[in-house]
Amino acid sequence: MRTDRLTLDGVRPGDVLAELAYDVTATTVVLGALATRDTRPMHHDHDFAVQRNGTRDIFLNTPNQAAWFERYLTDWSGPYGRLGRMKFRMKGSVFPGDTMVLSATVEHVETDELGCGWATVLVHLTVNDDLKTDCTARLALPVDHDDNPWRRRGDSWQP
Amino acid sequence: MTDTTLPADVATAIGQVQYEQTGEFPVERGYIWTSCASVENGNPLFWDDTIADQITDGPISPPTMLSVWFRPHHWSPGRTEPALPLQVHFDLKARFELPEAIMSDNTIVFYEPVRPGDVLGTRQILRSVSEPKTTKLGTGRFWVIDVEYVNQRDELVGVESYTGFGYRRDET
Numbered sequence: 317m318r319t320d321r322l323t324l325d326g327v328r329p330g331d332v333l334a335e336l337a338y339d340v341t342a343t344t345v346v347l348g349a350l351a352t353r354d355t356r357p358m359h360h361d362h363d364f365a366v367q368r369n370g371t372r373d374i375f376l377n378t379p380n381q382a383a384w385f386e387r388y389l390t391d392w393s394g395p396y397g398r399l400g401r402m403k404f405r406m407k408g409s410v411f412p413g414d415t416m417v418l419s420a421t422v423e424h425v426e427t428d429e430l431g432c433g434w435a436t437v438l439v440h441l442t443v444n445d446d447l448k449t450d451c452t453a454r455l456a457l458p459v460d461h462d463d464n465p466w467r468r469r470g471d472s473w474q475p
Numbered sequence: 476m477t478d479t480t481l482p483a484d485v486a487t488a489i490g491q492v493q494y495e496q497t498g499e500f501p502v503e504r505g506y507i508w509t510s511c512a513s514v515e516n517g518n519p520l521f522w523d524d525t526i527a528d529q530i531t532d533g534p535i536s537p538p539t540m541l542s543v544w545f546r547p548h549h550w551s552p553g554r555t556e557p558a559l560p561l562q563v564h565f566d567l568k569a570r571f572e573l574p575e576a577i578m579s580d581n582t583i584v585f586y587e588p589v590r591p592g593d594v595l596g597t598r599q600i601l602r603s604v605s606e607p608k609t610t611k612l613g614t615g616r617f618w619v620i621d622v623e624y625v626n627q628r629d630e631l632v633g634v635e636s637y638t639g640f641g642y643r644r645d646e647t
Contacts, residue, residue: 317517344513351506351513353546355557369575370612370644378578380513382539387516395520395530399538403582466531466588475584 318394324425324433324457333392333420333437338384340376342412348380375409385439385451388418393435396458398465400434400475404451414443423452430472433459481604485570488601494562495598498544499551502593506543507536535588541624541633544595563599563620564639573615573641580638587630595632596625602636615642 338344349359354377357364365374376384382402390397410416424436439451454475456465465473511521519526520535527534536544547558559565568576589595602619622635 319519347513351510352540352543353506355549369577378581379539379542382581382583383510383514383516383537386537386539387511387514387518390516390518395518395526399585401582401584402539403580405580406578464530469587473586475586 317391320394321396321458321461322393323461323463324427324435324459327422327425327435327457329422329425331422333388333422333439336388336391336418338416338418340410340412340414340416342374345374345376345410345412348383349377351383352377352379354379371409371411373411373413375411378406381406381410381441381449384416384418384441385453388420388439389437389453389455392420393455393457396464396466398456398468399453400456400473401454402451403453404449406449408443408446408448410441410443410448416448417442427459428474430468430474431459432465432468432472432474433457433463480606482570485567485601485604488563489603490600493599493601496545496596498595498597499548500544502536502544502589502591502595504534504591507534507540507591510537510540510543531588533590535590536593538585538588538633539583541583541585541589542622542635544589544593545597545622545624561599561620561622561637563601564618564637564641567601567604567616567618567639568641571616571641573643575613575644576615576639576641577612578637578639579617580636582636584634585632586634587626587632589626589632593626593632596627596629598623608640609645610640610642612640613642613644615640 346360358369359377420439437453441449546560600621605617624633
């Protein structure tokens, strides 16, 4: 992950983020459910997932997918990147045995009226080039090397 | 879009605050590290206190862990039924007698950082319920539920908006 400070002037619409590929196992799914305190059986019980949900196996839950998106975005931005908003839509499930690939493109860059820098990034989670989830994230980035979006509080933070 | 022919009790519930609750436990670092481990998140904000002090005035929780702090314990003394997170979602499943459900869309807006030791409060608001729809999963209804989170100082820390689809699998 990046450890220096990615600043807004280093980001352009159309920039492509490095892909992240990850081999999903049953442990990935179950650990993700555990980490999000999600005990619903479709995330750990194969028979339940198949017979009740009609899926082919247990599958990654929503909050853990959000955690994957956060990790992917802050790998790119470094620790000064501050998530403002995420919207994601699940179009298919991610199962053990899948290799999920996260990829992303910067869609928009702006500085708001309060001086906060923002990058809007479209992230795709695919398996075998089949789109499983798309995520649009609005990520605050420092506008220069003295700026830190995490210092923004109250009305100065408009995500 | 909300179905204008909804049962009166469901129509009345739209826009109403429900299930105002306080978290069952304070935000704690063990779960933060478990969450980071589950996705191999090496962000030093969560692992290195010196960097956290420099950037975020001390340790914080990953923003996307918002809902984690509100999932009830699977069991606790005196509880006879498992408690359910996002109770409005399960109420709608029961009300429309839809045995299965998935979440299709999720929007999260992040405000004040959540920190270890915080005790969060939450409330649920039903925003809409669709007319019956048929998808490849089955026949049912979509609904949108907002969950608002505040900390112990009553500062807004986040708002999650879920789109759920409760359904019955079609006979084949």
